[in-house]
Amino acid sequence: MTSIDRNxxxxxxxxxxxxxxxxxxxxxxxxxxxxxxxxxxxxxxxISPYVARFARWVxxxxxxxxxxxxxxxxxxxxxxxxxxxxxxxxxxxxEFRAFASNASSPVTRxxxxxxxxxxxxxxxKGVGAIGMCFTGNFALSMMxxxxxxxxxxxxxxxxxxxxSGLAIDPDExxxxxxxxxxxxxxxxxxxxxxxxxxxxxxxxxxxxxxxxRFIGKVLPDSAANPDAPLKTPHSVVTLHLIDEAGQPxxxxxxxxxxxxxxxxxxxx
Numbered sequence: 383m384t385s386i387d388r389n390x391x392x393x394x395x396x397x398x399x400x401x402x403x404x405x406x407x408x409x410x411x412x413x414x415x416x417x418x419x420x421x422x423x424x425x426x427x428x429i430s431p432y433v434a435r436f437a438r439w440v441x442x443x444x445x446x447x448x449x450x451x452x453x454x455x456x457x458x459x460x461x462x463x464x465x466x467x468x469x470x471x472x473x474x475x476x477e478f479r480a481f482a483s484n485a486s487s488p489v490t491r492x493x494x495x496x497x498x499x500x501x502x503x504x505x506x507k508g509v510g511a512i513g514m515c516f517t518g519n520f521a522l523s524m525m526x527x528x529x530x531x532x533x534x535x536x537x538x539x540x541x542x543x544x545x546s547g548l549a550i551d552p553d554e555x556x557x558x559x560x561x562x563x564x565x566x567x568x569x570x571x572x573x574x575x576x577x578x579x580x581x582x583x584x585x586x587x588x589x590x591x592x593x594x595r596f597i598g599k600v601l602p603d604s605a606a607n608p609d610a611p612l613k614t615p616h617s618v619v620t621l622h623l624i625d626e627a628g629q630p631x632x633x634x635x636x637x638x639x640x641x642x643x644x645x646x647x648x649x650x
Contacts (some may be wrong), residue, residue, distance in 0.1 A: 392431035392457040396438070397449070404495035410451040411496070415441035418506025418646035421448050421497055421524070425515030425537075425617060427468040428454020432620035433514070436635070443639045445646065446504045448496060452477075452489065452517065460611065460621060478516070480540055483547030486523045486554055487540070493520060494527035501529035507650075508532065510642040514620065515539045518580065519549045522569060525558045532645035534638055535571040535588075536618050537580040546583035548591065555591055562595045569596055570641055572634050574615035574622070576603040599637075605630035 397412035412429070420440050424433045429451055437447045453475075454468040477489040497509045508531030511521035518538025524530045540549035548555065562568065571588065573580045585598040606615035606622040615622055619638065623631040644650050 390431055390459055392434050394429070394434055394457050397434075397447075402450075402496065402499070404492055404499065407492055409492070410456070412437070412449040412451070412456075413447065414438070415444075415446040417444045417446055417504065418509065418642075418648075419446045419448055419497070419500035419504040420510035420512070420532075420642055420646070421450070421493065421500065421521075423450065423493070423511070423513040423517035423520055424452065424454070425517065425620060426454070427460055428452075428458065429456045430458065430460050430620065432460075432617070432623070436619050436623075439635060439639060440642065443643060445510070445642060446500070448500050450493070450496060478540075479549060480516070480542050481544075483541045483544050483549070484552050485541075485549065486551045487520065487549065490520050490523040494524050494530070497524055497527045497530050506646045506648055508646055510534070510646055512536060512619075512638065513538065515579065515617065522558060523550050523554055525561060525567070525569075526554060528561075531565070531567060532642050533567075533569045534641065535569060537573050537577055537616055538571065538584060539579040545581040546587045548584075548587050559592055559595065562592065567595065570638065571596065571598045572601065572618045572638075573598070574601050574603055574606055574618065576614070577616050578614050579616055599634065601630045601634060607631075 397414045402411045422437045441447045478487045479485045501509045509529045510532035512534040513520040514536040521533035541547040588596045603615045607624050610621045619635050
């Protein structure tokens with residue numbers, strides 16, 4: 383999918399569709415694979431074929447993917463006219479804090495419960511989690527669940543309209559940092575240099591808050607797929623990934639997969 387087919391729709395029929403109820407809330411979750419669990423959280427406007435492609439790479443790396451449907455229409459290509467409507471609905475939803483700095487989105491509590499259940503079901507040394515764009519910072523809040531040991535932030539874009547803001551409650555951030563120090567954990571993060579949604583100020587703020595526990599990696603804009611409908615370089619492991627050997631986005635994907643395997647596999 384280096385060349386973008388805007389009419390493609392992913393049936394997602396190689397995933398098991400489960401209705402999972404946690405904390406009194408039921409959500410669709412696509413599950414596939416075997417081995418320790420990784421929670422894959424979609425960017426806007428939802429579980430596109432590119433998000434699903436990344437989930438399949440996680441599955442093929444010997445891990446079990448749990449991909450919750452948090453918003454949007456599953457399997458639909460981005461840029462089909464529904465993206466702005468989906469974004470507007472998410473911004474006013476009680477589950478998300480799209481514009482609030484120093485505030486965690488309530489949906490992260492459900493995601494932590496999902497991680498705990500996934501660890502119980504799949505075993506291993508813990509659970510991995512990756513958020514993208516709108517969900518980009520969620521993996522950090524999920525570290526309040528002790529099972530989460532491999533967090534990845536891909537182009538974390540909240541809070542909107544505050545480039546240096548962090549979308550996590552200060553008390554939660556302090557607890558996460560303390561846990562990272564106690565358990566010797568790190569968080570990986572990725573962005574493109576010219577990304578207007580996730581700017582350098584945000585990575586600087588994460589670095590100031592977490593010190594050397596935050597490993598932020600910045601890809602050149604030239605590494606982004608030029609055929610993507612979103613012209614701003616943004617989606618590191620999905621829409622803007624160029625699926626060719628030696629490409630910086632492929633190298634980023636492989637780093638993330640190895641990070642998951644190293645942290646989660648019982649024999650590593």
